Amino acid sequence: MPFLYRTAVTITRKQPYIDWANSFDDGGPELTRELADDRRTIYLVAESDDRANLRTLLDEYWEEIFEEELAMWMEEEDDWPAARTREMFDAWFGAEITDTVIDLVPEQPLTETDAELADLNEALHFCAWCELEIEAGPGRFVGFKLEDRDRFADRAGLTLSLRINPERSVMGIVTPDDSEEAANGDDLVFRACSSRCEKAIRSLVATWMQATAGGDLARVLELMAADVVFLGPGRPPMRGKDAFAAATRAMEGKNRIEGTAETKEVRVFGDWAYCWNHLTVTMHPAGGAAPSRLTGPALSVLSKTADGRWVIFRDANMIAPDRSPE
Numbered sequence: 418m419p420f421l422y423r424t425a426v427t428i429t430r431k432q433p434y435i436d437w438a439n440s441f442d443d444g445g446p447e448l449t450r451e452l453a454d455d456r457r458t459i460y461l462v463a464e465s466d467d468r469a470n471l472r473t474l475l476d477e478y479w480e481e482i483f484e485e486e487l488a489m490w491m492e493e494e495d496d497w498p499a500a501r502t503r504e505m506f507d508a509w510f511g512a513e514i515t516d517t518v519i520d521l522v523p524e525q526p527l528t529e530t531d532a533e534l535a536d537l538n539e540a541l542h543f544c545a546w547c548e549l550e551i552e553a554g555p556g557r558f559v560g561f562k563l564e565d566r567d568r569f570a571d572r573a574g575l576t577l578s579l580r581i582n583p584e585r586s587v588m589g590i591v592t593p594d595d596s597e598e599a600a601n602g603d604d605l606v607f608r609a610c611s612s613r614c615e616k617a618i619r620s621l622v623a624t625w626m627q628a629t630a631g632g633d634l635a636r637v638l639e640l641m642a643a644d645v646v647f648l649g650p651g652r653p654p655m656r657g658k659d660a661f662a663a664a665t666r667a668m669e670g671k672n673r674i675e676g677t678a679e680t681k682e683v684r685v686f687g688d689w690a691y692c693w694n695h696l697t698v699t700m701h702p703a704g705g706a707a708p709s710r711l712t713g714p715a716l717s718v719l720s721k722t723a724d725g726r727w728v729i730f731r732d733a734n735m736i737a738p739d740r741s742p743e
């Protein structure tokens with residue numbers, strides 16, 4: 418039986434927490450009683466020999482749990498109640514204990530580290546192109562030099578996925594900084610089963626490098642006015658093409674993004690137009706963590722250039738985490 422050596426503490430946010438969460442006049446979402454009951458957090462602690470006692474456990478962990486629960490609503494610590502006591506914890510939170518925790522999918526990665534290791538194992542033992550399993554001996558590694566190794570510093574020793582098309586990506590490994598491969602100029606390596614697959618990987622990576630070197634981005638930038646302004650909730654206006662390009666480059670390799678736009682309305686007034694789109698965006702983190710979905714409207718003002726092309730002049734994007742029922 419895939420039994421986990423953990424005791425679980427389930428935390429429910431009570432009325433004082435809800436009142437605190439709703440005390441901010443920042444246009445954020447409201448925390449309702451239903452939402453608080455629906456989105457409870459489970460904390461796992463070490464299993465004890467005798468039947469775990471809730472009071473003892475909370476005596477040990479209440480401060481950590483308190484901080485975690487506050488951070489879930491407000492990242493800024495200045496907005497947290499400063500004087501937190503054990504009595505306050507009991508008033509703000511309900512707690513239940515479960516000392517039998519059973520994992521029904523033991524073959525699936527349990528933690529982020531497990532998921533990273535599973536990806537790494539796959540990248541080491543399967544052809545990146547045709548996904549054929551490769552024995553330890555045969556097969557080959559196809560290595561590439563990255564223009565800007567520093568940009569992938571946080572992936573060193575871990576996998577990096579390159580998107581081929583919305584349905585498929587290939588996974589390579591960013592070599593550790595102190596490895597022999599990195600010293601030989603191979604910053605990114607892929608496992609290949611045959612020369613045919615090696616060739617396919619080489620051509621794909623060449624295309625990807627061209628695109629990240631500015632190919633695709635350049636095309637996107639052509640669609641914008643030089644003094645374009647992007648507006649979005651919770652961040653200052655992003656002014657100009659250069660700011661957009663810098664923000665895009667900073668995101669590369671971190672997420673794989675898929676999106677669709679449904680046009681609701683377009684009106685043209687001479688050399689000006691506005692366009693209302695409904696956007697749905699899915700972000701797949703490179704590490705293989707769960708994807709997140711954002712959805713919402715965007716309103717763009719377009720202007721016509723001297724050579725007759727339409728470009729984005731202003732863009733207000735109101736996408737937010739998708740809270741609609743699944």
Ligand SMILES: [Zn+2]
Pocket residue numbers: 544545546547548549609610611614
């Ligand atoms: Zn292959």
